[in-house]
Amino acid sequence: MAVTESVADVPGPKPRAPSLIGRRLASAALPVGTAIALLLLWQIGVRVFEVPTYIAPAPTDVLAVFGEHFDLLLRNFWPTFTVSVVGFFAGNLAAILIAVTFVHSRLAERALFPIAVFINTIPILAIAPILVLIFGPGMTSKVVIAGLICFFPTLVNMVRGLQSVSPQTLELARILSASKSEIFWKMRLPSALPFLFSALKIAATTCVIGAIVSEWIGADVGLGALIIDSTFNFRSPMLYATVFMSSGLSVLLFALVTITEKLVVRW
């Protein structure tokens, strides 16, 4: 990394930078081209076979919704964004804290881990109504559902990460007469960060699923509510546009986590 940066800093002829961008563009061209081709195929297919709009709208119909109803989409985007992000932080924070407990107490791990596995085996769609009954139809139940879906992958990865310190490193700590907290802050926690970020990348996309599922149950705003509304009113172009907004939200959160990882995990 340092090498390419110093190359870019050198004034004068820069033969490497354009070629690097060129290669990036070339590698991006293939999937982008394929996507455009598929969209074209879709557009032509819908028009040629005269598929009714409520069954499958043409890409141009969906694009038109973005143009005409963007404020409506955005109005429903922000609540889902908020639920996803708050759920992301709540679920992951809980997972991290419980992972720390597990690593320091075998008893806690043996008592709680099977329960965590059991909760994880319940489909989120099945448990969501239960949570709405418990926490009410407000923000709390939505955040709990989004958080719950993030929880398990982070718990498992974080436990593995905290235990990934090599036996020799722990011997070194003992020779240095290190305390448990020093071992935790200076060895275990940094060792766990790459594992944690793997889990956070999964959580960045699943928390959006959790948020949308939570909005299916009795919410009147949010992308989830808009999906239900569009489906029952046969507003297919709106439905498709909402789906794109949802996946855009996942991509956004995923990108934010990836950028944070690049800044934090530099080894």
Added chain:
Amino acid sequence: MDGSHISPTGGNAIAACLAGASVKFGSFIALSDISLQIGAGEFWTILGPSGCGKSTMLRLVSDLVPPASGSVEILGKTTEAARLAREFAFVFQDATLLPWRSALKNVELPLEMGRSRGITIPRGDRSPRELLELVGLKGREDALPHELSGGMRQRVAIARALVCQPKLLLMDEPFGALDEMTRDRLNMQLLEIWRETGITCLFVTHSIPEAVLLGQKVLMLRAHPGGVKEVVEIDLPEPRHVELRETPDFNRYSAYLRKSLEEC
């Protein structure tokens, strides 16, 4: 500060004293009845067949495993007291650097650990920066371990071991994973550091030439149960150099140790 500064290094002082020490893992006897006196400032190499307890011996001395019977003293203290006073340092086979810390930050690690236990952390005469210079890594202070070669990483580990100015340096096959050329270079560098600092070295290896080249004394361990087979004094001219390996004296020691190793 601590008692270690009262006892003089060099002369007839004893750096480590093992008296009838044994180590057991469950019912398995890893080491039995080891009695040794390692003089301050001496360089000992430890040889022996695999599984004879070479590493266990270092772990016994460094308070990582307790003796089942007998006693181990370092500079007249218990191993625990010596550990708390940072009288010894350990260099592992794998450099055991923390990958997120720069070379300099890795060398500084011993100065940060143990603080919350309230132990007094001795600072050596040389700063972490000077130690990196001593091991030939000037200018690489900010490099992360993955940016360094295996030999460089091991040199960082040696600098880290020296940061509290220990009296005893325990090394467990530190150069075992390195190529021949790098190993030669690091061997010479280690001898230079040893001569300059007057530190006592206990160096485990499975290479007979390395044991002869470095050691003033070679401790030959036997297996099943692990114990001392013999101590061979290596009377070769100082300062040692790699060319020594082509001399008849060197070959005689090597041949003798090879035969001794086969008898184990």
